[in-house]
Amino acid sequence: MPETIIDCIYEAAAEPAAWENALDRLAHLVGAEGALLVNISDELMPLITTPGVRELYSDFFKQGWTADNIRTKALLSASKSKFISDVDQFSQEQMRDEPLYRDFLWPRGFGFAAGVSFDLPQEKTIAISIERKRDSGPIEEKHLDLLNSVGRDLRRSLILASQLEFKAVDNSLRALQLARLPTAALTAKGKILGCNTVFEAANPRYAISAFDQLRFLHPAAQASFEASLAAGMADGASRDEMQGAQFACPGQPGLPPAVVYLIPAARLNVGLFSPVSFFIILVPLSRSNGLTSEMIQSLMNLTRAEARLTKLLLDGEPLRDAAQALGIQLETARSQIKTVLAKTDMARQTDLIAALTSLHSLEAD
Known part of the structure; x- marks a missing residue:
């Protein structure tokens, strides 16, 4: 096993952008076109694809092949922390009768895969799929041995990356705490996952309702908040495609108006392991320059x-x-x-x- 691949795997723990290179090297090690890494425990299913399979998986998700996908179900149910090959789960006859292979993978030149899933702390599950062209033949036992030789390193790196991402969320909240700016980390639907103490303090502009949902008390501000969340997720955008927004929170007697900023978490390299989609920052208006x-x-x-x-x-x-x-x-x-x-x-x-x-x-x- 080339040490450079292991180096790449651990580099990705600290630098999310390095996952693409690590996955690409892993795929090429076994003569595959590319790989997918996806957080299947997150409803938005944030993912990373390598160039060789990017178009394949773009079509896969856009065309709705995730529904009733027997290959994914089989690989996930049998591949806990260990790579397995789809040829160990399906015969050629079964593949020929399965729409995923017959109508989607085979026409695109693909046809063989190996998959693994890792259960991480905080109830997260990360899946990796290695995709091979049909004319290259199946991923065999010797290939699985190579992939599984770095399985432990992959899991360690994923755990570390997850911890660092959650730390990045906490650090962002603390930094804005120093500026005395009320800030919270939100899901794509506006649920509060964390906030700094300035935000947590009683504030007449908003409330935290059932299921930790953020709600602005002024009707116009709440309408703007809901519209901003919807716009940020327009057309089923992935977490790294979300759009930021800003809107006004009108003032009240004795309470100045405020500007509310909705900032996509992906700009801070947050989003693959953490369910945080946005940071929301509330800035009271003041002319003190x-x-x-x-x-x-x-x-x-x-x-x-x-x-x-x-x-x-x-x-x-x-x-x-x-x-x-x-x-x-x-x-x-x-x-x-x-x-x-x-x-x-x-x-x-x-x-x-x-x-x-x-x-x-x-x-x-």
């Missing part, structure tokens, strides 16, 4: 140049004057602001300034 360019850079994940330009606009400088003050061309400034708007999911410069003026500076707080 104590934000420095460094704060803006950190809060919005901007470059130093983008943050300096944004700070000048926040201070009331027209874009042309801000560009001149920074010694850059007006077109460069316009390009930087377009990038800032894209990074912050905002459509207009006025939205950006309104959002920033709403943020309390740490000094003011």
Whole structure:
């Protein structure tokens, strides 16, 4: 077993983007086209596919082949922590009579697979499927031995990756706690999975109802919240395709209005193991502009140049004057602001300034 594959497996525990390479190497080790990793315990079924099977699995899910899939059921029921081959579960005659093989896999040149599932802590189950072309022949015992030789490493890496992802959620909540911003981690349907103490404190703007469901008390804010969740999940988007949103929470006597931000968790590399789909941040409106360019850079994940330009606009400088003050061309400034708007999911410069003026500076707080 090449040590580089094991290295890739453990690298993926710390860097989610590395899973694709690890799975691809594993598939090529046994002459397969590619692999799929999917969290089958999550209702959204977040997954990773390698290039060789990406189109295959895109069609698989879009065309509804997950329903009554005898191959998946057979592999999952018999493959706990150990790779097994589909040829050990079905004869060629059974495959010929099965629509999944006859009408879907075979016309695309595929036809053989090996699968494994791992039960992880917190009731999570991760499945991996290795897909081989039909003309390459079945995945045989010698191939299974190779795959199973790294099975223990795969499970350890998956457990570590899961723990790190949950830690990332906790760290995000703690970081926004330092800025005194009420923040909660939500499922795609608005259920609260965690929150910081600022959010947890009694707040007249929202309530936590039955089954930990977040509910805004102002009807307009609740309607905007529901619409934002629905838009974020438009057309059955996967967790890494979800869209962010922002909406107003109207004020009440003695209570200023607030801006509510719905941020996709996938931007923080959260979503494969954790059911968190969104972070929701509630920012009470205040005109205290104590934000420095460094704060803006950190809060919005901007470059130093983008943050300096944004700070000048926040201070009331027209874009042309801000560009001149920074010694850059007006077109460069316009390009930087377009990038800032894209990074912050905002459509207009006025939205950006309104959002920033709403943020309390740490000094003011």
